[in-house]
Amino acid sequence: MKAVINSPNNRIQLNRKNNFMYYLKKDFLLYLLLLLPLAYLAIFRYAPIYGVLMAFQDYNLFQGIGGSEWVGLDVFKFIFEQNSFYRALKNTLVLNLLDLAIGFPAPIILAILLNEIWHARFKKVAQSILYLPHFLSWVIIGGMVYLLFSTGGLANSLLAGLGLSKIEFLSRKENWIVMYVLVGVWQSVGWGTIIYLAALVGINKELYEAADIDGASRLRKIWHITLPGIRPTIMILLILQIGRMVSIGFDRPYVLGNSLVSEYSDVISTYVYRIGIGAGDFSQATAVGLFQSVVGLVFLVAANYISKKIVGQGIW
Amino acid sequence: MxxxxxxxxxxxxxxxxxxxxxxxxxxxxxxxxxxxxxxxxxxxxxxxxxxxxxxxxLQAYARVFRDGEVLGGFMNTLLYASTGTLINLAMTTMGAYPLSRPNLQGRKVIMLVILMTMFFNGGLIPTYMVVKSIGIINTYWAMVLPGAISVFHLIVMRTFFENIPQELHEAAVIDGSSQIRTLWSVVLPLSLPIMAVMTLFYGVFHWNSFFNGLIYLSDQSKYPLQLIMRDILINSQMQDMMNLADESAVQQQLMGESIKYALIVVTSLPVLALYPLLQRYFVQGVMIGAIKG
Structure with missing residues (x-):
């Protein structure tokens, strides 16, 4: 009987007038479950958005947002006059562009290589190994990088053993950038293949069979079937990555950077941390954060728009 | 062929x-x-x-395990990772399950409210201010509450729940089971793969996390292992390279290097030990996320 009353058709007819109360009562337990997660979002995700007002104030810790003096866009004006801000912005863009140029295609190539392996066991072992670095913290990876590549590290003693001169991998700025990018590839390339491998499974096998009959070589099949097959996935991930062009993780530049290369390694995330938590200038740090959010959104929308125009596909 | x-x-x-x-x-x-x-x-x-x-x-390991700071950090991280992951799993399930029910009124609006947070957030300092104003700064809670739900993982879990056959829910209703009872005895037993993935992702996140400790904790006795690792591995680095003055310093440096290697092994081992156990699940987990996300 209960099931009959609860079936969707009856419910609508029976309770047209008292919809809201009816649903609240019927799904009371479900709403109860949602209470804590929604409270979490309100406190830790939405309440901070109110704090963004600090960017337009001369924020004073003792008077709070309610009592602090409003200064309009003065904080932004001040920031846009700082050389250190432009340095952080430039470094963020440069490191992200290099990641885009090298770190983005790397998992695509690796996924295709893996996809061409016929030996199932080898493929599986390879995947297990390739995913491993993703699970190591940046502190650990940074520690390893310093142990292996510092002036007294393994890499340099190997070079010395070969009679070559030492390379300052981490204390010369140009070398540091190369290390930053390569270590990033080392950490993320395997994990990045998962999505592409999933997309590769979805490619119609008949296309390959038809190509075989036409006598197409493996490389031609990769170029004409495999790559177009995963193009939608590539485009979506590309748009998302361009949307993140001005935001950069904190851990990687913070852990890999050092005082000798800070001219290249100081990025927006470490800059916000330094002026906000370090120097305690909340208004400035909030303003830089807001700038980053807004520009990031603009990048995302623009990348999506361009992708839609050129390849007819976007993420919304 | x-x-x-x-x-x-x-x-x-x-x-x-x-x-x-x-x-x-x-x-x-x-x-x-x-x-x-x-x-x-x-x-x-x-x-x-x-x-x-x-x-x-095994000298380096002997020193690592005798070091009070490292052990303290290890215990702290163990605490943060275990309770943190439990909170994550409970909160994510509590959010994902109701939103996976097709007839829940207001589900679209609530989803929108949740999704919005992926595109816009207050940023570092405003979040810090909130954590401070609710009085959990420099406490254990600062390590587990601010990241209690990953919106991305919530969506992944919701997708998984949605794929559980509707008939099972109907059967449970006919049997007179309440919605929470259905979640507990019908949905959750079928969700072990997704729970395994979530345990791995959340657990690894807590184990590897050091940024929250860096900004929210000032009391060194509460530091997670990664923060203590940073002090030893990263911050001593430049000094080590310059302190080559005399013999005993060289000796110290030798041991120091050895300790660093041992620390890296000790810190990554728990994660790497968990990994093969859960590996068969996580590819599936990532794919669910990729299809929807």
């Missing part, structure tokens, strides 16, 4: 060689660190340890 041409064979060989090289590059640093941690530090610094350990010693 199409026979392989000569070109195919060349391609396959080349591909296997390239992939093997990549695998070596990925795996070698890890193997080297393990070997270096159990070798005589003098041989490590001379570059004589390349793959296998030489003149094996």
């Amino acid at each position: 199409i026979h392989k041409t000569r070109n195919d064979k060349i391609f396959d060989t080349l591909n296997t060689v390239i992939l093997s090289l990549i695998l070596i590059v990925v795996l070698y640093p890890l193997v080297f660190v393990l070997s270096a941690s159990i070798s005589n530090p003098l041989l490590v610094i001379r570059g004589e340890v390349l793959l296998f350990p030489k003149d094996m010693t």
Whole structure:
């Protein structure tokens, strides 16, 4: 009987007038479950958005947002006059562009290589190994990088053993950038293949069979079937990555950077941390954060728009 | 069955060689660190340890496990990771399950409210202010509450729940089961794969996290292991390279290097031990996220 009353058709007819109360009562337990997660979002995700007002104030810790003096866009004006801000912005863009140029295609190539392996066991072992670095913290990876590549590290003693001169991998700025990018590839390339491998499974096998009959070589099949097959996935991930062009993780530049290369390694995330938590200038740090959010959104929308125009596909 | 041409064979060989090289590059640093941690530090610094350990010693490990700070950090991280992950799993399930029910009124609006947070957030300082104003700064809660739900993971879990056959829910209703009871005894037992994935992702996040500790904790006795690792591995680094003045300093430096290798092994081992157990689930987990996300 209960099931009959609860079936969707009856419910609508029976309770047209008292919809809201009816649903609240019927799904009371479900709403109860949602209470804590929604409270979490309100406190830790939405309440901070109110704090963004600090960017337009001369924020004073003792008077709070309610009592602090409003200064309009003065904080932004001040920031846009700082050389250190432009340095952080430039470094963020440069490191992200290099990641885009090298770190983005790397998992695509690796996924295709893996996809061409016929030996199932080898493929599986390879995947297990390739995913491993993703699970190591940046502190650990940074520690390893310093142990292996510092002036007294393994890499340099190997070079010395070969009679070559030492390379300052981490204390010369140009070398540091190369290390930053390569270590990033080392950490993320395997994990990045998962999505592409999933997309590769979805490619119609008949296309390959038809190509075989036409006598197409493996490389031609990769170029004409495999790559177009995963193009939608590539485009979506590309748009998302361009949307993140001005935001950069904190851990990687913070852990890999050092005082000798800070001219290249100081990025927006470490800059916000330094002026906000370090120097305690909340208004400035909030303003830089807001700038980053807004520009990031603009990048995302623009990348999506361009992708839609050129390849007819976007993420919304 | 199409026979392989000569070109195919060349391609396959080349591909296997390239992939093997990549695998070596990925795996070698890890193997080297393990070997270096159990070798005589003098041989490590001379570059004589390349793959296998030489003149094996567990001295570095003995020092690591005797160090109060490291042990304290280890225990702290164990606490943060275990309770943090439990909170994550409970909160994510509590959010994902109701939103996976197709007839829940207001589900679209609530989803929108949740999704919005992926595109816009207050940023570092405003979040810090909230954590401070609710009085959990420099407490244990600051390590587990601010990240209680990952919106991305919530969506993944919701997608998983949605794929559980509707008939099972209907059968439970006919049996007079309440919605929470249905979640507990019908949905959750079918969701072990997704729970395993979430445990791995959230657990690894907590184990590896050091940014929250860096900004929210000032009391060193509450530091997670990663923060103590940072002090030892990263911050001592430049000093070490410059402190080559006399013999005893060299000795110290040797031991210091050895300890660093051992610390890396000790810190990554719990994660790497968990990994093979849960591995068969996580590809599935990532794919669910990829399809929807």
